[in-house]
Structure formats: C-alpha cells, structure tokens
Amino acid sequence: MFIGHFGVAFGAKPLVPKVSLGALFMAAQFLDLLWPTLLLLGLESVRIAPGATAVTPLLFEHYPISHSLLTVAGWALGFGMIHWLLFKNRTAAIVLGLLVLSHWVLDLIVHQPDLPLAPGSSVMVGLNLWSSLPATLAVEIPLFAAGIWLYLRATRPIDRRGVWGLWSLVLFLAVIYSANLFGPPPPDVKAIAWAGHAQWLLVLWAYWVDRHRQPAVPPLA
Numbered sequence: 001m002f003i004g005h006f007g008v009a010f011g012a013k014p015l016v017p018k019v020s021l022g023a024l025f026m027a028a029q030f031l032d033l034l035w036p037t038l039l040l041l042g043l044e045s046v047r048i049a050p051g052a053t054a055v056t057p058l059l060f061e062h063y064p065i066s067h068s069l070l071t072v073a074g075w076a077l078g079f080g081m082i083h084w085l086l087f088k089n090r091t092a093a094i095v096l097g098l099l100v101l102s103h104w105v106l107d108l109i110v111h112q113p114d115l116p117l118a119p120g121s122s123v124m125v126g127l128n129l130w131s132s133l134p135a136t137l138a139v140e141i142p143l144f145a146a147g148i149w150l151y152l153r154a155t156r157p158i159d160r161r162g163v164w165g166l167w168s169l170v171l172f173l174a175v176i177y178s179a180n181l182f183g184p185p186p187p188d189v190k191a192i193a194w195a196g197h198a199q200w201l202l203v204l205w206a207y208w209v210d211r212h213r214q215p216a217v218p219p220l221a
C-alpha cells in the first residue's frame, strides 16, 4: 500500500482542520518512515524477489519493530501523546494516533501473511490483496481520490502556491506509485532504504502546501 496511506492522511483533514497535512502524512506513513532506518541499521530485513506478489517484488522477511501490531499500537500511542504534549489538542492527538494505526490496518489488507502480531510472535497475518493488481488498484486509487476530495473540501488556497503546490504533490505521489508498480524492481535493499528516507521530503512538502491553504470557513458541507 502506498497512495492509499496518503489518501487516508488527506481524508483526515476535515476531522482536524488545524492540523497540518504534513503531520497527517507523518502519522499515516509513520511505520514506513521508520522502516528504512531500521533496514539500514540491520534491525529489520526485506528481500527483493521479482514476482513475489502481483504488485510488489518485496518479501518482508522481518519487520517486528515497525510493523507488528503490538509495536504499532505503541507507536500510535507515542505519536498521539507527543502531539498532545506539544499542542494540548486531544482530538488531534487521537486522530493522529489512529492514523498511525490505520497504516497497519491497510497493510493488513494488502500484504501477504507477513505482519507479525508482536515481536517474537510466529503468528503472521495479511489478507494478500497484492495477489491481484486490479484488486489492489481498485482499493487504493479510490482511497487516494476520496482523500484528496475531502482535503479539497476542507481547505481552500490562500495563494497560487496552495493550488499548484498541492496538485504537483498529488501528481508526484501518483508518479512514484506508477513507478513502483510498473518500473523495474529496486537494485538492492540500500536503494529501498534511501528511497524510503526520501519520503520525509513528502512530509515537508505537505507541511509547505498546507501553509498555503486554510480551513474552508464556513464549512462547505
């Protein structure tokens, strides 16, 4: 799952109009922001095996810190608590924590049974939507589109950067997604890890876009 996570992040905006899209991106994609660092540290591992699934050539061998249900619950709680300590906004903290959790739930739908329930646990779960490319697209593209639609309804541009900044971000996400789906497999795990770290730039981009938009008041609905 890639753009689906971003779709959920966009879509959360009406719930917490004051929270920047950058924070929503960081929460929804937090596990995949953590994962490349853990790969480089050798604490988690992935293998490139073209044909492993119909959608991704990656075999997620070992990622109990970033992607086990138990640790994810901890990351969600921690993310929400840090936000609460910084901003004292309970609704925002809860929504951000749930966004962190939403990543695991969406991964559960698409991954092969490779998501551990807890570190050390041999119980692996995953509903394997990735066995079908059309089925994956049928879930992920509407999620992405609906999220953008909700974000567009909840905000309006302050200046032109708020328009083209947003649409170039959307286009860029779509291009990365197509490259992941239809491009060649990554050359090695280091390349995956560095590309993974580059996702922090998407978070910064979203913060920047959000500064050029404002909550649509009065609410459009």
Ligand SMILES: [Zn+2]
Residues within 6 Å of the ligand: 031, 032, 067, 103, 107
């Ligand atoms: Zn993930």
